[in-house]
Amino acid sequence: MSEAQHPLRIQELVVRYGWGESVISGVSIALDPKEIVGLIGASGAGKSTLLRAVQRLVEPESGQIFLNGVELTGLPPRELRGARRRLGMIFQEHALIGRLSVMENVLAGTLGRTGFWRSVRRRFDPEDVQEAFGLLERVGLTGFEDSRCDELSGGEKQRVGIARALIQHPDVLLVDEPTASLDPATSVRIMSLITEICLERGLAALINLHDVPLARRFCPRIVGLLDGQVVFDGPASALDDAVLQRVYGDEAVGGDEILGH
């Protein structure tokens, strides 16, 4: 497949914090259009770091990241900001501004195309405001526009986070442990919402998940990370005991425990 046809392609990426050992050691993943990829692995395997490196919140040491064929690692600040607008990110801890309203938090997703003073004075583009209403309806938060975000439940906060990422008009969604602080039922609802929206909008997504059953249920393709290296990349149906033991790097843990049987 030619370069431009991959919405996101990570090539031989290496990330190191300070002088220590590398956290990501030569990871290559290519997402096909509309593809939803689940990223699994033990704590410390480098899942979050990988997503942060794609956003260049952490500067990679070497390797390339292509967003629709545009290489991100060498981009100067202004172009990087433009690229970030097309990478929607959903965070583990919501990363909402608790004292602001739901509407303000959703519209925060338009900061990349809204001027400084307009955003400070909350003079957002009327079209963006209309879109925010629509997105809040889509994620099931109609009527919550004026609620303060710190008064919402965990699932509601995550819905605001989803709406904020979508109003960016992203090409690719990067999702970091969207269910880490949610109960099992809410986790399933949030994961279905994210994957449904990806299908509706034709978005490719890279989703970090510590919960293997959720990953298997919602992500057709799974990438397993161990110590910053890809040790599995295949369809969810190929995830068996042997693979899980390889990904989690412990012979003592059986696949049943990980899958929660």
Next chain:
Amino acid sequence: MPVLERGETPEWRRRTSGQQWLRFVGALGLTAALVAAAAAISAQTTWSFVLDAGVQLRDLGMRMFPPEGSYAVTIARPLLDTLHIATLGTALGVLIALPLAFAAATTTTPSRVYVRPIAILLLVTSRSVNSIIWALMLVVLLGPGIPAGVLAIAFRSVGFVGKLVYEAIEEAPELPVTAMETTGAGRPQALAFGLVPQILPSMAGVSIYRWEINIREATILGLVGAGGIGMALQASIDALRWSRVSVILLAILATVVFAELVSARIRRALG
């Protein structure tokens, strides 16, 4: 190691024997220093003056009583000046403090090597000079009057407000700011949208608290000529008009209580 291996069962104590001895010696040294200090102070005191303090207090009380009620009208104006000095000084101080706080906080400073040390130095300098000393210097520069008082209050407030606000900035969660940056926002915009709302309550609370302190401080600035009720106090004491001094003290008390009530109420509302 508080866990001691002695015989079969392990024993646990809060401190080791060494630590216990160290604490004992420390307490002994502290007591000795206290006794020595008390002896030194006593040797330099003219006890006959201290012993008739009761008589002096009664005399002063009699001279102050009854307060000269009609004088209250005359001091309304300088009292208002004092409120103005405190309020304008606080506003100016906050205005100077905010950019310094952003320059001093490790999370927002443009440069940890060049900008941050300068900002910290300015904040420390402001704090380490008492407002009455700022006033003494400013009266020399600007002449006696309200402007010297306003600037003295402002300069002293910069360090206080700046330090507390930069600590609030450093304690605020960084993730929302990061999230703003991932939407393609520039750094200033990410801070204005993602950080400022988080620190707004503490910014307002600190400013109101400093205003309350400044009302108390502004009452004495007049002693060195920097305007306000302190000048009237100085004049009355110089003229031995004790019945006026008592009126001024009561007026100051009422003002300070009023300021503390307002401050407490606003800060409670800020939550």
